[in-house]
Amino acid sequence: MNPFRLLALTCALLAAPAARCAEQLNLFAWSEYVPQKVIAGFTKETGIRVNYETYASGEEMLSKLLIGGAAYDLVQPPDYIAEAMIKNKLLRPLDRSKLKNLGNLAPEFLGLPHDPEQKFTVPYLTGTVGIVVNTEKVKEPIRGYRDVFQPKFKNRIVVVNDNREIVSWALVTLGLDQNALTPANLATVRPLVAEWIKLVKVFDSDSPKTPLLNGDVDLGVVWSGEAARLIQENKKFSYVLPAEGAHPYVDLLAIPTTAKNVAAAHRFLDYVLRADVSKLISDEFPYTNPNAAARKLLSPEQRANPASYPQLEKFNTFRDIGKAAAGVDKLVTDLKSAK
Amino acid sequence: MRAADTSAQRRPGWAAWLLLTPLLVWLLAFVVAPAAILVAYSFAERDELGRVGFGFSLENYGRIADATYVAVFARSVGYAAITTAICAVLGYPVAWCLARASENWRHRLLLLVMIPFWTSFLIRTYAWITILKSEGLLNGLLLWLHAIATPLELLYTPTAVIVGLVYAYLPFMILPIYGSAEKLDPALIEAAHDLGCGPWRTFAQIVVPLTLPGFYAGVLMVFVPAIGMFAITDLMGGARVPMIGNVIQDQFVGQARDKPFGAALAVVFMLLFVAVYWLLQRRAAEREPA
Numbered sequence: 001m002n003p004f005r006l007l008a009l010t011c012a013l014l015a016a017p018a019a020r021c022a023e024q025l026n027l028f029a030w031s032e033y034v035p036q037k038v039i040a041g042f043t044k045e046t047g048i049r050v051n052y053e054t055y056a057s058g059e060e061m062l063s064k065l066l067i068g069g070a071a072y073d074l075v076q077p078p079d080y081i082a083e084a085m086i087k088n089k090l091l092r093p094l095d096r097s098k099l100k101n102l103g104n105l106a107p108e109f110l111g112l113p114h115d116p117e118q119k120f121t122v123p124y125l126t127g128t129v130g131i132v133v134n135t136e137k138v139k140e141p142i143r144g145y146r147d148v149f150q151p152k153f154k155n156r157i158v159v160v161n162d163n164r165e166i167v168s169w170a171l172v173t174l175g176l177d178q179n180a181l182t183p184a185n186l187a188t189v190r191p192l193v194a195e196w197i198k199l200v201k202v203f204d205s206d207s208p209k210t211p212l213l214n215g216d217v218d219l220g221v222v223w224s225g226e227a228a229r230l231i232q233e234n235k236k237f238s239y240v241l242p243a244e245g246a247h248p249y250v251d252l253l254a255i256p257t258t259a260k261n262v263a264a265a266h267r268f269l270d271y272v273l274r275a276d277v278s279k280l281i282s283d284e285f286p287y288t289n290p291n292a293a294a295r296k297l298l299s300p301e302q303r304a305n306p307a308s309y310p311q312l313e314k315f316n317t318f319r320d321i322g323k324a325a326a327g328v329d330k331l332v333t334d335l336k337s338a339k
Numbered sequence: 340m341r342a343a344d345t346s347a348q349r350r351p352g353w354a355a356w357l358l359l360t361p362l363l364v365w366l367l368a369f370v371v372a373p374a375a376i377l378v379a380y381s382f383a384e385r386d387e388l389g390r391v392g393f394g395f396s397l398e399n400y401g402r403i404a405d406a407t408y409v410a411v412f413a414r415s416v417g418y419a420a421i422t423t424a425i426c427a428v429l430g431y432p433v434a435w436c437l438a439r440a441s442e443n444w445r446h447r448l449l450l451l452v453m454i455p456f457w458t459s460f461l462i463r464t465y466a467w468i469t470i471l472k473s474e475g476l477l478n479g480l481l482l483w484l485h486a487i488a489t490p491l492e493l494l495y496t497p498t499a500v501i502v503g504l505v506y507a508y509l510p511f512m513i514l515p516i517y518g519s520a521e522k523l524d525p526a527l528i529e530a531a532h533d534l535g536c537g538p539w540r541t542f543a544q545i546v547v548p549l550t551l552p553g554f555y556a557g558v559l560m561v562f563v564p565a566i567g568m569f570a571i572t573d574l575m576g577g578a579r580v581p582m583i584g585n586v587i588q589d590q591f592v593g594q595a596r597d598k599p600f601g602a603a604l605a606v607v608f609m610l611l612f613v614a615v616y617w618l619l620q621r622r623a624a625e626r627e628p629a
Contacts, residue, residue: 055592056592057594059389059592059593059594060592062388062596063389063592063596064592066389066390084387084388088388155492158577161578162594163594164594200579201577202495202578202579203578203579204577210468211472211495211577214472214474215472215473216472216495323387323596325596325597326596326597328594328595329589329590329593329594329595329597330405330407330595333407333411333581333586333589334407336579336581337407337410337411337414338410
């Protein structure tokens with residue numbers, strides 16, 4: 001390339017951001033969680049360009065937000081991360097007068113312990129962690145964790161690659177509080193977690209449905225949205241909430257204190273709270289939609305999917321555990337290493 | 340000869356420094372500074388969000404000595420060593436044949452070694468999953484040939500991890516050895532034959548010593564990154580056994596929320612690199628006079 005053309009190109013590149021100074025919104029959200037249709041629809045309606053940056057864990061989001069390299073206008077923390085963010089004054093109180101569609105949300109997803117006054121967060125999608133069974137391969141009834149983690153199912157199980165999850169399952173199986181991650185409790189569950197880890201073939205949080213679909217495993221303890229997609233694909237899969245106690249979670253949308261475009265963030269929040277928009281989210285990601293108005297627009301088949309809309313008795317979410325997370329991490333690393 | 344010596348020993352003038360500046364700035368900004376930050380972090384304390392706080396502590400290094408993490412380090416080194424050995428055994432003959440091929444063929448064959456780099460590494464790893472999975476291509480082929488009665492358990496095993504690692508790093512072994520082998524003057528081999536050397540002796544006493552620099556470079560380029568690899572162990576190994584890369588990642592962006600400890604692990608990891616590099620350099624230097 002001749003030097004003049006190179007120079008011209010460089011100038012063009014440098015000038016480009018100035019040329020398109022349209023209003024922008026920096027959205028920092030889970031990968032595979034906000035449909036492209038929704039983002040495009042928002043831009044079409046408001047003229048605001050959305051920069052969708054993604055992460056693979058709530059901790060990753062928190063870590064990048066704290067480093068402060070970019071000004072995110074909207075983040076999408078899970079419940080226990082939101083709790084830590086509220087405690088540490090990292091979230092901005094919402095202006096409810098700008099959220100006309102807030103009434104669409106079902107009351108059972110509001111006022112939960114992570115944000116008791118619902119001042120900082122808006123539920124986006126919720127889900128449960130439950131058991132998927134390939135009923136063609138596993139004929140006996142599976143009701144809970146004890147039924148999944150049996151020696152005869154060795155190397156036929158996939159679980160989410162989430163250290164806190166597996167430890168919490170052991171806690172509830174032994175009748176302990178899933179959030180009481182004290183050193184004493186960790187010592188109590190250690191033998192049980194050790195036994196379980198030996199039976200697992202795959203740990204995968206990103207796409208635990210893949211080994212089930214591929215026939216590499218027959219049982220899974222996975223996110224309900226993954227299970228819902230499996231059931232959509234093939235009716236041989238069934239979804240069970242563990243009898244010992246299921247873990248439901250809420251993914252939220254919130255505005256960090258460092259946000260630059262607070263007005264656009266509110267507009268986006270109100271937009272995704274709209275019933276027709278929220279329905280689009282459910283169409284693509286079949287988790288439990290907390291938007292009651294949107295649920296009415298779903299097909300009977302979508303609403304009948306047992307993984308999307310299970311019969312849940314108690315909404316017992318994860319709480320912020322602060323520094324105790326390091327102990328959980330070490331326990332699981334140690335047990336995975338030992339096998 | 341004398342003139343060349345004195346000019347090489349002359350102190351660099353301002354023009355030389357000017358030319359060096361971009362490189363030095365780059366090194367400072369992207370190598371020295373991040374490494375310094377990592378070292379500083381590794382002695383720091385953390386708050387409950389995992390942020391690095393002030394305060395000096397040796398606790399992070401104390402924790403590395405824990406049997407859990409020593410085992411993780413040892414396993415990572417073990418996998419990397421096996422990968423390097425297999426890459427060397429497979430890569431050396433390939434590199435040698437490439438270097439000896441006719442000019443026309445050499446370029447085509449080299450292209451074949453490079454083509455995989457045109458596709459994303461993750462996509463190629465997913466391709467291996469398609470091949471190795473229970474209902475995958477390999478099992479399908481073997482079942483069709485009646486070589487096996489039930490599908491083999493290939494994916495999510497240590498073997499799958501090694502296959503993935505060897506596949507990913509083989510080109511990094513082939514290319515440097517090829518570089519050395521190509522420069523080797525065929526006349527030297529002819530001379531060895533003329534002086535009565537058999538093929539084995541020629542190989543051991545002429546070919547191997549002359550291609551050793553490329554071989555060492557290959558070992559370094561495979562062994563070092565293979566220790567820290569975590570995507571392959573997650574995707575093809577099912578994340579069943581943690582590698583040092585997984586553990587470090589978990590401290591920074593994972594659930595452990597413990598950057599100082601992650602930094603300490605990374606510093607030890609870097610020292611390991613330096614040790615391997617230094618050992619190989621010393622071996623190479625010892626060979627030189629001979």
